[in-house]
Amino acid sequence: MTSPVRLALLGCGTVGQEVVRLLHEQGTDLAARIGAPLEIAGIAVRRLGRDRGDLPIDPTLFTTDALGLIKRDDVDVVIEVVGGIEPARSWLVEALRAGKSVVTANKALLAEDGVALHDAAAEGGGDLYYEASVAGAIPLLRPLRESLHGDRINRVTGIVNGTTNFILSAMDATGAGFAEALEEATELGYAEADPTADVEGFDAAAKAAILASLAFHTRVGAADVHREGITEVTAADVASAQAMGCTIKLLCIAARGVDPAGRETVSVRVHPAMIPRSHPLASVGDAFNAVFVEADAAGELMFYGRGAGGAPTASAVLGDVVAVARNRLAGVRAASESAYADLAVRPMGEALTRYHVSLDVADRPGVLAAVAGVFARHDVSIATVRQGSAGGSPGRDGDAELVIVTHVAPDAALAATVGELRGLDIVRSVTSVLRVEGGV
Amino acid sequence: MTSPVRLALLGCGTVGQEVVRLLHEQGTDLAARIGAPLEIAGIAVRRLGRDRGDLPIDPTLFTTDALGLIKRDDVDVVIEVVGGIEPARSWLVEALRAGKSVVTANKALLAEDGVALHDAAAEGGGDLYYEASVAGAIPLLRPLRESLHGDRINRVTGIVNGTTNFILSAMDATGAGFAEALEEATELGYAEADPTADVEGFDAAAKAAILASLAFHTRVGAADVHREGITEVTAADVASAQAMGCTIKLLCIAARGVDPAGRETVSVRVHPAMIPRSHPLASVGDAFNAVFVEADAAGELMFYGRGAGGAPTASAVLGDVVAVARNRLAGVRAASESAYADLAVRPMGEALTRYHVSLDVADRPGVLAAVAGVFARHDVSIATVRQGSAGGSPGRDGDAELVIVTHVAPDAALAATVGELRGLDIVRSVTSVLRVEGGV
Incomplete structure (x- = not known):
């Protein structure tokens, strides 16, 4: 031999x-x-x-x-x-x-x-x-590096951190808050003694950079990734998502785009987001990982399996x-790094996202008009508004709840809208702000 | 250049x-x-x-x-x-x-x-x-050919024919019979004018042979695959499956095993089977394909996407x-065929399967004992028995329904059991026989 x-x-x-x-x-x-x-x-x-x-x-x-x-x-x-x-x-x-x-x-x-x-x-x-x-264990990089090289990948959406998926799944199942769910994850060995890298999204951001580089034939580093962790996801956010038929996942999203100058760009981000329960990623529970790929010719693909463990x-x-x-x-060598496309990384403010916003507002005439006016001023188009009562029956001087889901808009415009809403007199509090993905 | x-x-x-x-x-x-x-x-x-x-x-x-x-x-x-x-x-x-x-x-x-x-x-x-x-479009062969070469694959279970998955999904959703669902599939372009290759399982069997060869490093040909199509799946079967919290899929299954002489074997089969709705393959609808892989170290993996189309x-x-x-x-060549394992193909009769059997029986004392005796004579162990009424309220001279799910046994023993049940006096008819997969 x-x-x-x-x-x-x-x-x-x-x-x-x-x-x-x-x-x-x-x-x-x-x-x-x-x-x-x-x-x-x-x-x-x-x-x-x-x-x-x-x-x-x-x-x-x-x-x-x-x-x-x-x-x-x-x-x-x-x-x-x-x-x-x-x-x-x-x-x-x-x-x-x-x-x-x-x-x-x-x-x-x-x-x-x-x-x-x-x-x-x-x-x-x-x-x-x-x-x-x-x-x-999920064979993912080789498919991106080789199998899909005859195609044009437009978007990669993944659940790539098992710890945070375990925590969010637990919050979704039991109504627990973040701290309680983290404690359970730590006890069961799903979270490390110092969970920062996982819960703050650093681990997912590193993986997002690697996925984006391979999917789009360009170089994306950790510093190019917009990163938000799950520490601020509340039980109220989870309940809000459930009321919409959604669940909250920490997603890594890498997407192709075109900037105002017409150049092809890539935007890469990691943040918690609501996705509809009918989306293939919604049923990825516990510490499992899954990555959803959208390509021109192949259409939608998903890869699922264990993301960690010895x-x-x-x-x-x-x-x-x-x-x-x-x-x-x-005596041969695999194809080396493919980074010919050299795409510009688009800043998060320009990334196109959708927001779900829950507001605790004064229950009186004209409130909806005032709120809608704020969205309009930032050129953010509203997809749906749901009016309910927050914490008790609505009355003339009571509170009411407004749940608003927007259409797609630049993230900066959405963030500015929320900022202005927070300062509005008639808005008692902004109870939940979440990005929405996967076609709600 | x-x-x-x-x-x-x-x-x-x-x-x-x-x-x-x-x-x-x-x-x-x-x-x-x-x-x-x-x-x-x-x-x-x-x-x-x-x-x-x-x-x-x-x-x-x-x-x-x-x-x-x-x-x-x-x-x-x-x-x-x-x-x-x-x-x-x-x-x-x-x-x-x-x-x-x-x-x-x-x-x-x-x-x-x-x-x-x-x-x-x-x-x-x-x-x-x-x-x-x-x-x-699902990158599947390259992962099997390369990514999983450091692991030992034990079982591959797949939905690899879009036409039959469309038909079975329609039967499950609407309660339609096979003929009606096939007609819809033909109208929508999911089934060809001559649907034989799809509905009789020939297409899935060819794919099963290719998957088994790659997964187990051995040569498996179309003739080695036990093949049953979906033409005999009835609306009653679908209803039976639903009553068990299951759905029916045409599965291709390639599994490692050991024969009585202690030699490693592979068994490869294509047939309709009940799987629990909680199984990842159960939610693969319409003409989508998905393949579920179980490996020693990697654990459970799934690949999902479009299985056909230009x-x-x-x-x-x-x-x-x-x-x-x-x-x-x-100036190089990819690794060539890996068929070193040279596993014996195990005949279907020796494959270990589970059956779900619905019987229309005479509703009188001693019937269950007689039926159970038939299973025992073939060394088939019963997992669950459910007794209900078939088509009306049970009475002394009326019919009753017995739904039996077995433990794992050689397929030949299960088939022989059903054969003997059909000849039994007290059995009016065997209304549904389906294999069960995915841990019901």
């Missing part, structure tokens, strides 16, 4: 341990698929001697010298499951420049400085694969390892 | 015309993605001068001499969208042997004689791609064209 393809594994946490386990259990199959066995040359960890259960691996393979391991001549492929920007970036740039192939699950690094990695890969001539960086992420990592190992044996 | 990659298009029906249109509209993008322009060298059709609308193509490119076109030295890639076994097989074998790359949507040919094509591709050194052959199929074809064109420019 051909001599083995040798792997350096950087990191041995939940994902790394699953990678080791799968390599052990499925070694024969993987070798048959590749045409050569895979062999672990070394595993770089922060501390030796830590308990890693009954991992089926020779303990002498562990080392704390990651850079030394990467530089070894007998290492062909570097697998990085450490996360974070540094030292991961230096390690991977070093590996790629030396001509090694890299498989990484590091969404933060790819979104922050993907250019450094792509450039190093081009210089060294190895492959850079990162299927596990977005939506875990085994699902390791499945995606190993799929990439098989591909890059095959490429090395064949 | 690099000299063009030249294409021979075989067939110019609905899909072929969309391929021409997309090549025209997205030519600049495709060239940027590939690194060279695509150029149509010729289009083989049965009859010249037929009206093909306002197709943006030089009419002198049409020819009736397909073989002559294929053999031309200036043709690099052959796209086949003709369908059927011959002459498509001879053409593609000729093209592949001559070292050209082939992109085909021909599921019937791949399932009937995929070996001939794979062998010819290996001989000539070109690529053989066929994403469009299963589930139209534009969606053309999207998949062009995605393949971009890939093979890139490979040709790089």
Whole structure:
């Protein structure tokens, strides 16, 4: 048999341990698929001697010298499951420049400085694969990178963060507030001790940048993504959504557009939004992920599965390892980054969105006219108005509720409208403001 | 710029015309993605001068001499969208042997004689791609062929025929019988004038063979697939399913197993089955397709989208064209067929299934015991029994309804049980027999 393809594994946490386990259990199959066995040359960890259960691996393979391991001549492929920007970036740039192939699950690094990695890969001539960086086990990047290359993708809408989806699903199911649902998620292991990266949308924004880059053949970085988390979503928002036949999801949305000068643009954003229960993404519950793609010829596609966890992420990592190992044996390289389109990133204020606004207003004649006047002044067209009573029966001096859903308008105009409504005399309070997606 | 990659298009029906249109509209993008322009060298059709609308193509490119076109030295890639076994097989074998790359949507040919094509591709050194052959625009084969190669797939369950899904969805929504729903499908263009290939399950069986081959790294042909169509699904079956909180879908199921001798096997089947409404496949309506994949590490994945139609199929074809064109420019070849596992195909009688059986029985003491005895004699364990009245209030000499759902058992034992029930004195009629999938 051909001599083995040798792997350096950087990191041995939940994902790394699953990678080791799968390599052990499925070694024969993987070798048959590749045409050569895979062999672990070394595993770089922060501390030796830590308990890693009954991992089926020779303990002498562990080392704390990651850079030394990467530089070894007998290492062909570097697998990085450490996360974070540094030292991961230096390690991977070093590996790629030396001509090694890299498989990484590091969404933060790819979104922050993907250019450094792509450039190093081009210089060294190895492959850079990162299927596990977005939506875990769901085969998503390869379809975007390859299958849909004969088509024109117009929009990608995804639920790409399992923690926030678990929290929002719980709020929807039980009526709980954000804090309570977060507590439950933490207890069940769906949220980390410091949940900031998830609940503030940083994780989803990094994935959005990667998806947008691939879908639109352009470079989008984390800084290009408008980001809002779910910490301000209230039980009242959830109830408002339910009253509209909707549910609230943290969506990442990447969409093509044309700016006033006629140039093609891309807008990329992460924020909570109401979507109708009939939308395919609405039934994506718990910690599952799903990505909805709209393309010119293909129409609507959806990819669904587990977005996180040791085994699902390791499945995606190993799929990439098989591909890059095959490429090395064949002496070839996958197509490199496709960023020819070089689209301008449109600022959030110019993105076209729709708002759902609930107002607690004075219940007296002329209120609707005054409110509608504010929308009109900002050139925002109203799609529906629902009038109800807020907290008790409406009376001459009581409160009333106005629920307004707009048509599509520039986000800045919508935000300005809400700002002006807040200052209006007759508006007691703005009880809920949510963007609306998916054709309510 | 690099000299063009030249294409021979075989067939110019609905899909072929969309391929021409997309090549025209997205030519600049495709060239940027590939690194060279695509150029149509010729289009083989049965009859010249037929009206093909306002197709943006030089009419002198049409020819009736397909073989002559294929053999031309200036043709690099052959796209086949003709369908059927011959002459498509001879053409593609000729093209592949001559070292050209082939992109085909021909599921019937791949399932009937995929070996001939794979062998010819290996001989000539070109690529053989066929994403469009299963589930139209849904990127499915590439994920199976590549993304999941680091994992072990255990089961693939799919809705892969849009015509039958449209018919069954209509029966479920309106209570119509098969004939009536078929008529509607024909009127709306979802069913062909001769609907045999769809409603008898031949189309789904060909796709099942292709999916099973890729998922399990083995060779499965159309003849290995157990096939039952939907022509015998009645309004009563649909009502029975609804009473159980289920819906009926034509499923293709490919599953790993182990035979009594301990050898790994694969069983592949196409038949209508009840699935619970909570199953992700249950909400796949109209002519949409979806494929549900269960893998060791990845867990549950689902792929959803349009399974047929000119534009969606053309999207998949062009995605393949971009890939093979890139490979040709790089002087490389994609990984060839992976069939190392060489699993035995298990006969349907040994496949493990569950049955839902509705019986119209005499309403008198001892009936349930007698019926249960038949199941016991065949070693079939009963999961649930529901007793109701069939067509009127139950009385001493009236009829009663028994609805029985079994646990998993070999299909042959289940079929034999039903056969014996039909002969039983106290059984007036067996009103519905359906397999049950998806954990009812």
